[in-house]
Amino acid sequence: MQRKRMAVMILALVLLLHLVAGTADAATQAQEYAGAQLRTLDILRGYEDGSLRLDNPIVRGEVATMVVRALGYEDKSMAGSDFAFKDVPASYWGYRNVQNAYKLKVVQGYPDGTFRPGNHITYAEVVALMVNALGEGGNLTGSWPENYLNKAKALGVIPGNSAVNPSKIVTRGEMAVIVWDSLLVKKN
Numbered sequence: 001m002q003r004k005r006m007a008v009m010i011l012a013l014v015l016l017l018h019l020v021a022g023t024a025d026a027a028t029q030a031q032e033y034a035g036a037q038l039r040t041l042d043i044l045r046g047y048e049d050g051s052l053r054l055d056n057p058i059v060r061g062e063v064a065t066m067v068v069r070a071l072g073y074e075d076k077s078m079a080g081s082d083f084a085f086k087d088v089p090a091s092y093w094g095y096r097n098v099q100n101a102y103k104l105k106v107v108q109g110y111p112d113g114t115f116r117p118g119n120h121i122t123y124a125e126v127v128a129l130m131v132n133a134l135g136e137g138g139n140l141t142g143s144w145p146e147n148y149l150n151k152a153k154a155l156g157v158i159p160g161n162s163a164v165n166p167s168k169i170v171t172r173g174e175m176a177v178i179v180w181d182s183l184l185v186k187k188n
Contacts, residue, residue, distance in 0.1 A: 027054035031173030034180035043069045044176055054173030061094040061117030063126060063175060064101040067133050070179055073100045085115040092117060106132045124166035126175060127152045130182045157182050 027035070035052045038044035043066055046052050068074050075096050080103045088098050098115055101107040106129050109115045124145035131137050131151050140147035145166045152158045157178060170178075 027171075027173040030177055031171075034176040035173060037180055038066075038176050041070075043179060044172070052172060052176075054171060054176060056172050057120045057169050058172045058175045059118050060115065060121050060125075061088075061092070061098060062172075063121050063129060063170075064107055064115075064117070065094045065097040066175065066179055067106050067129055068097040068100045068104070070183060071104060071106075071133060073097075073104065076100065078103045083109070085109055085113065087114045088117055101129075104133070105137070120169045122166060123164050123168045123170055123174075124148065126170050126178055127158060127166075130157050130178055131155070134182060134185060134187070155187075156185050 031054050035044055035054050039046065039052065044052060065074070077096075078100050082099045083102045085098065085102075088095055092098070094117060098107070098117060102109070107115070128137070128145065128148040131148050134155060134157070136151055136155060137148070140151055142150060149158070149162070149166065153160045153162060158164075158181070
């Protein structure tokens with residue numbers, strides 16, 4: 001009887017901890033709204049179960065695809081030569097979108113010739129992609145990543161008072177807000 005009581009208490013504790021941890025990582029209302037808007041525009045797609053999993057970290061291949069979709073170039077052939085990223089074979093699900101992001105000068109990849117499509121992406125990297133997607137990445141003053149963060153604040157891509165750690169790993173929900181805010185930027 002004592003063992004059964006102990007097992008029930010442990011199970012209850014595990015469930016409680018799971019609920020508390022799950023709540024801390026839950027998507028915000030702004031992320032839910034942006035995610036729903038981007039789903040409607042077919043920029044952000046859900047999983048097979050219909051969920052957007054906005055609290056999950058997003059990877060570089062997904063980000064490149066979202067940005068290319070937002071710009072209207074998904075799966076389209078574009079002029080120019082493909083860049084042979086060592087780790088993005090033609091069989092990769094997002095190959096065409098990574099190539100288009102490269103041709104649009106939204107992404108560059110790493111000095112070793114890789115793109116690392118399955119790696120998580122940082123806040124600074126996402127902000128840089130969105131500034132580049134808006135055609136505002138040239139003639140930046142200052143050093144990385146402050147130059148891109150300052151430009152993004154000036155454009156309205158991120159809040160002017162944003163103090164997010166540039167090396168923070170971005171979730172799908174955070175990316176949804178950044179893309180949504182980028183779509184709302186009014187350029188002079």
